[in-house]
Amino acid sequence: MKIINVVGARPNFMKINPIIRAMNAAGLPQVLVHTGQHYDESMSDSFFRELGIPEPDINLEVGSSSHARQTAQIMMRFEETCLEVKPDMVLVVGDVNSTAACSLVAAKLGIAVSHVEAGLRSGDRSMPEEINRLVTDVLADHLFTTSRDADENLLREGIPLAKIHFTGNTMIDSLVLQLDKAKDRATHRRFGLKPYNYAVLTLHRPANVDDRQQLRNLLGTLRIIQEELPVVFPIHPRTRNNLEELDLMSEVEKMPHLVLTDPLSYLDFLDLYRLSKLVLTDSGGIQEETTFLQIPCITLRENTERPVTVTEGTNYLTGRDREKILAAFREILDRGGKQGQIPEYWDGHAAERIVEVLKAL
Numbered sequence: 001m002k003i004i005n006v007v008g009a010r011p012n013f014m015k016i017n018p019i020i021r022a023m024n025a026a027g028l029p030q031v032l033v034h035t036g037q038h039y040d041e042s043m044s045d046s047f048f049r050e051l052g053i054p055e056p057d058i059n060l061e062v063g064s065s066s067h068a069r070q071t072a073q074i075m076m077r078f079e080e081t082c083l084e085v086k087p088d089m090v091l092v093v094g095d096v097n098s099t100a101a102c103s104l105v106a107a108k109l110g111i112a113v114s115h116v117e118a119g120l121r122s123g124d125r126s127m128p129e130e131i132n133r134l135v136t137d138v139l140a141d142h143l144f145t146t147s148r149d150a151d152e153n154l155l156r157e158g159i160p161l162a163k164i165h166f167t168g169n170t171m172i173d174s175l176v177l178q179l180d181k182a183k184d185r186a187t188h189r190r191f192g193l194k195p196y197n198y199a200v201l202t203l204h205r206p207a208n209v210d211d212r213q214q215l216r217n218l219l220g221t222l223r224i225i226q227e228e229l230p231v232v233f234p235i236h237p238r239t240r241n242n243l244e245e246l247d248l249m250s251e252v253e254k255m256p257h258l259v260l261t262d263p264l265s266y267l268d269f270l271d272l273y274r275l276s277k278l279v280l281t282d283s284g285g286i287q288e289e290t291t292f293l294q295i296p297c298i299t300l301r302e303n304t305e306r307p308v309t310v311t312e313g314t315n316y317l318t319g320r321d322r323e324k325i326l327a328a329f330r331e332i333l334d335r336g337g338k339q340g341q342i343p344e345y346w347d348g349h350a351a352e353r354i355v356e357v358l359k360a361l
């Protein structure tokens with residue numbers, strides 16, 4: 001069985017790496033295709049280097065564009081790749097445009113599709129990722145899930161039970177694999193900070209950073225937070241572009257205890273948040289990573305496709321409401337926040353379980 005593994009954007013890299021390793025260990029032939037959706041050193045190359053992901057066999061080099069153009073470019077180039085490589089299966093991870101585009105190509109060529117991280121649903125179709133999740137899951141032949149609620153979502157949508165495999169979280173596999181290496185980094189010292197005496201912020205969702213009013217409102221909340229606790233803010237390129245275009249960079253620069261930095265590498269970022277007091281984010285993966293490390297997380301979104309991080313983990317889903325964000329912030333500062341437990345199968349062995357299923361096919 002020849003498998004094409006697909007990656008495209010930053011959060012894909014840590015999800016695929018343990019799968020590549022487990023496939024190698026099991027002797028499964030594989031080809032790694034990078035669509036080039038993310039391409040910068042800080043958004044792509046540094047992850048390959050630090051995680052030890054092999055160089056992609058093929059890079060489609062699609063780059064940034066509108067959703068339709070980017071998806072179309074990936075599809076056109078990936079179709080040629082599939083015709084050349086003739087895989088028996090295409091394996092996609094996560095919920096980015098590359099995930100949906102490559103699934104559609106494979107399904108139309110009659111190639112089996114495996115989706116890792118299937119079944120997550122925010123219920124919010126204004127998120128591009130939700131559209132990507134729905135499209136990918138309806139096409140996939142083998143759906144690997146990270147939590148039991150995902151299985152239920154899929155069953156509710158009419159996906160047969162036989163296609164669904166609850167195997168756990170490969171992003172956590174990467175975390176477990178890299179944690180010791182990250183401990184040498186002392187990233188906080190680079191910013192002149194002390195362990196558990198700072199917060200980490202990430203923001204990149206279009207709903208938070210594309211609208212001036214919304215972004216300004218969040219910056220207002222941030223101004224209050226950084227007066228009590230220093231905040232390190234590695235800026236995603238989308239957010240940096242928007243802060244400049246929407247004329248809001250000066251508001252950010254005048255906050256004395258907000259530390260701005262470029263996007264950090266995987267190990268630097270892991271080391272930074274593992275020693276933080278709390279994390280503020282609109283990312284999906286970071287909700288999971290903080291739950292695993294039992295670091296309090298405030299999620300600046302109205303919904304989450306990862307409810308287990310709220311019901312079992314350390315995550316507070318506050319939305320963008322200033323009062324709610326500050327209430328969670330104070331609870332964490334005053335009482336340490338939720339204790340939380342680690343969800344089932346977030347144990348560093350998810351990729352091995354996935355490969356067991358693939359071998360049995």
Ligand code: UD1
Nearest residue numbers: 009010011037038039040043064095096097128129237238
């Ligand atoms: C994408 C994913 C999102 C994921 C996020 C993680 C989709 C629909 N979105 O969003 O699910 O959470 O990645 O980062 O697939 N840019 C660079 N360098 C790069 C890549 C992008 O400067 O290497 C800039 C470009 O100006 C681009 C913008 O960032 O237009 C946004 O990139 P894009 O890939 O369109 O979406 P993300 O916001 O990164």
